[in-house]
Amino acid sequence: MKVEVLTNNEKRDVQQSIIAKLRDLIEYKNLEPGDKLPSERMLSEKFGVSRSNIREAIQKLEFYGILYSKPQSGTFIAEIGRVAMSGMMEDILGLEEPDFKSLVETRILLELKTVRLAALRRTDEDLEALQSALNAYKNKVLNKEDAVEEDLLFHLAIAKASKNSSMNTFMLIITPEIITNFEKYHVCDSNQSFKGIQEHEDIFQAIKDQNPKRAKEMMKIHFSVLYQYCYHSNN
Amino acid sequence: MKVEVLTNNEKRDVQQSIIAKLRDLIEYKNLEPGDKLPSERMLSEKFGVSRSNIREAIQKLEFYGILYSKPQSGTFIAEIGRVAMSGMMEDILGLEEPDFKSLVETRILLELKTVRLAALRRTDEDLEALQSALNAYKNKVLNKEDAVEEDLLFHLAIAKASKNSSMNTFMLIITPEIITNFEKYHVCDSNQSFKGIQEHEDIFQAIKDQNPKRAKEMMKIHFSVLYQYCYHSNN
DNA sequence: CAAACCAATCTGGTTAACCAATTTGGTCAA
DNA sequence: TTGACCAAATTGGTTAACCAGATTGGTTTG
Secondary structure: OOOOOOOHHHHHHHHHHHHHHHHHHHHHOOOOOOOEOOOHHHHHHHHOOOHHHHHHHHHHHHHOOOEEEEOOOEEEEOOOOHHHHHHHHHHHHHOOOOOHHHHHHHHHHHHHHHHHHHHHHOOHHHHHHHHHHHHHHHHHHHOOOOOHHHHHHHHHHHHHHOOOHHHHHHHHHHHHHHHHHHHHHOOHHHHHOOHHHHHHHHHHHHHHOOOHHHHHHHHHHHHHHHHHHHHHOOO | OOOOOOOHHHHHHHHHHHHHHHHHHHHHOOOOOOOEOOOHHHHHHHHOOOHHHHHHHHHHHHHOOOEEEEOOOEEEEOOOOHHHHHHHHHHHHHOOOOOHHHHHHHHHHHHHHHHHHHHHHOOHHHHHHHHHHHHHHHHHHHOOOOOHHHHHHHHHHHHHHOOOHHHHHHHHHHHHHHHHHHHHHOOHHHHHOOHHHHHHHHHHHHHHOOOHHHHHHHHHHHHHHHHHHHHHOOO
16 A cells, blocks of 8 residues: 655644544434444544544544543443543644643643642642742753753742642643743743842742742742733734 | 563662663763663663663653654654753653642642633634533533533633643643542532532633633632642641 | 353554654765 | 665564454343
């Protein structure tokens, strides 16, 4: 068979079309929660794509909890109901790549919460991790070096101390995108300033004092520059 | 070669150990951003695991933006710096499966924001989608049928109207988990009540009126039961 | 007649073979 | 000496073959 190399975008389109076909199939066959999907081989033949493509599409739907696979048995529709499944598939198909504004907006939302939770729930261990992350950041800034990474690790340490694994995961997901865009748009320049040190120390102190309100307040100040960028830029 | 069938947990452990080994390798070899990783074949031999396992681990690190693969060329370390990379890998290794409390906490946080953004940014199209989701929900409740799915789709429609693709994605990620747990712990019983209809209509009206403050307020009321469950239960 | 049993078949998961684009090291001509 | 050029090796991606467990339909046995 002719093998062709696809770009990432083409690959995504193929996957999206498979998901759409799966949705149609489920609708057409009136498959209900718990029902078994046709085998991967059959689907690959029916849709005219490779089994790998089918598997990847199924894995994506498994990630969103819509399907689940049992080894040596089959792939099944999760117990979330036909209506919800159909609607969710539609949403997944309509998902766009997040733009920078969405990322920043989400980061601010998450961090104003994680810092509050961290102040409430931090253990002494968390405090040590935060302290060392803060020190690493300070050293870099005082040496006038680029400190974006250390800045970021401090914020991730806060997410970890929040004891909320969902938010922690989401922070990890958006973080690299944020870094890339920061470097692209040179948003981070202000973070190299000495002002950042004081803000970070204020946040750390509030978490140490277990003062959630002040922690959130200090984080808000820390984000004020970002806020402006997010809501007054044309990007 | 002997083929063995692994459980999901065993598979996860293998992947985690590969990620840890990759971290050690990068540390040991002092690989920097932009550097090329050894080839998949070499790594699979070095670590004593199959190439598939290596590929999956690499794909996970690609998902978090730590690595990137160029076809017919190699896998490279992303431009996020050694320190950030090492720290993020550590965080990824330490990630736990989200507990129900984390999920609910995150959902509330997200939805109080998306409903506000939806009120600010909704188009007439969004309004139509919201209206039809609301109608589907009302019909189900009035027929005394289970309406968890329709409830959920209404909330997803709000996320979509918020025009923030990150939050929309995150809502889609946590939604199935939430449903599953709702059914397990029977949290949703209250949603079948007629009270839910009024609350949903209030939220819808606030979005229609483009009144973000009221929209958030109404959502808060809608979540008050959930709030209690989240912060006063022992689970 | 029902239940236990068994072999053929089907399934998702895994491994191995293959493909084409890219690197790379060396060669040869200008 | 240098730069264009080429063929062989390397690489991630893709396809095909294979594996062991699960399912299933029919058969046998009590």
